[in-house]
Amino acid sequence: MEHPTSFRLFFGRNFNLIDREKMMSKITSLAAICLALSVASCCHQKTVVPAGTSLKVEIEVIAKDPAKFSDRLLETEGVLKNAGGNYFTDLRLVLTGNKGGEIEVTAWAPLEVPPPRPGPNRPRRPKVMSDFLDRRMRLTGRLEDQGGKLILRVEKAEEIIDREGTDEK
Incomplete structure (x- = not known):
């Protein structure tokens, strides 16, 4: 019981x-x-970014810990410079930030093109990488390992133009 x-x-x-x-x-x-x-x-928790959207990050933040961003689509802004000695023999493209940080980037346009044929109907020359040097750029891409260094593989590049139609140099 x-x-x-x-x-x-x-x-x-x-x-x-x-x-x-x-x-x-x-x-x-x-x-x-x-x-x-x-x-x-x-x-x-990690910041979840929907697939196909880029994460906007300052260059200095990426440069400080690039491995943290290795699997993400990034968008960043800065001035494109050649950190190498010569455009044709020692080209090393870097995007520099306002606070001194820099990240190495890949070329997204040809380095050079043959001159157009002479004549009245000359086609316009396509832009080459030298056209973007010392310009403010907005780059979108992914960091990838190249020779032990993480380099931004550029998927999209836009020149930042001020309101008057000229760059911000």
Whole structure:
């Protein structure tokens, strides 16, 4: 016969009411801990960027820890410079930020093109990389490992033009 202060759980074990109160207290505490952990963990999750959208990041932030951004589509702005000695023999394209940071970037346009044919219907020469040097640019791309260095592989490039229609040099 069962004691009047006990109850039977669905798996057949008898518990008295004192044990039940302790158990309910523990369950409530466990629920409170789970809730606190889930609320606290939401602040420490990675920023989720929808596929196909770029993450806007300053050059200095990328330069400080490039590995942090290796699997993301990035958008950044700066002045395109040749950090090498010569355009044709030692070209090393870098995008420099306002605060002195720089990241190496790949070429997105040809380095040179043959001269157009002479005549009245000359086609317009396509832009080459030298046309973008010392210009403010907005570049979108992904960092990729090239020879042990992370370099921004440019997928999209836009020259930043001020309101009067000239660059911001």
